[in-house]
Amino acid sequence: MKKTLGRLAGLGLLLLAHPVIGATLKITGAAEGGAANEFTVKTQVLIIMTLLGLLPVLVLMMTSFTRFVIVLSLLRQALGLQQGLPNRLITGVALILTMLVMRPVGDQIWTEAMQPYDQDRIGLEQALKIAAAPISRFMLAQTHKSALAQISALAGEGKIDKPEDHAFTVKLAAFVLSELKTAFQIGCMLFIPFLVIDLVVSSVLMAMGMMMLSPLVISLPLKLLLFVLVDGWTLTVNTLVTSVRAY
Numbered sequence: 001m002k003k004t005l006g007r008l009a010g011l012g013l014l015l016l017a018h019p020v021i022g023a024t025l026k027i028t029g030a031a032e033g034g035a036a037n038e039f040t041v042k043t044q045v046l047i048i049m050t051l052l053g054l055l056p057v058l059v060l061m062m063t064s065f066t067r068f069v070i071v072l073s074l075l076r077q078a079l080g081l082q083q084g085l086p087n088r089l090i091t092g093v094a095l096i097l098t099m100l101v102m103r104p105v106g107d108q109i110w111t112e113a114m115q116p117y118d119q120d121r122i123g124l125e126q127a128l129k130i131a132a133a134p135i136s137r138f139m140l141a142q143t144h145k146s147a148l149a150q151i152s153a154l155a156g157e158g159k160i161d162k163p164e165d166h167a168f169t170v171k172l173a174a175f176v177l178s179e180l181k182t183a184f185q186i187g188c189m190l191f192i193p194f195l196v197i198d199l200v201v202s203s204v205l206m207a208m209g210m211m212m213l214s215p216l217v218i219s220l221p222l223k224l225l226l227f228v229l230v231d232g233w234t235l236t237v238n239t240l241v242t243s244v245r246a247y
Contacts, residue, residue, distance in 0.1 A: 069090060074190065075236060080194075109130075113127045116130075141246065201215045205218065
């Protein structure tokens, strides 16, 4: 049981990919003769219970899920389909696209960090450092330099020559800030054609004196027709996936 819990805790920490955690959570009660330290059962259970609440959110923050779910939510708002596209559907589509985009990073972490650790060829701390490398490269590829400089200044870091030398938390915060900016930029571009349709419909209805008729009743079918004719879902998915820069 101890070995199984250790594997589960190690997998969670590898997904979290923070090199400092491995050193922080080490147990000092090691066997004599300089043997490698291992987690006790109580500590492993504590790690697993903590990761159940924190790990999903942190992992999603280190991927393109934030960008995808915001853009899809803005697209739903632009189409006027608040009830037609449930939140679960938006979240599911964003999660599937995230899995598609993050597959190379996940494969690299699995082959270079998780499998050697599971086979006892490397230790947990070394596995954490290996797992953090591809995630850091991915986040830095999507991060704007201005956001990285701003977060670094807020964190009180000194002069750093290479972006890779920033602390993991600094890179994560800058990545999230950049993802929000990119998502709003893409969402704004998707919003413009539907906004034009709403303005035209509202102007026509006011010119005809039909002010009691809601413009949404007329504009919604027109927006759906335009979205279908231009194959909107294909264009949206292609835009989201290609907006992620290769690392």
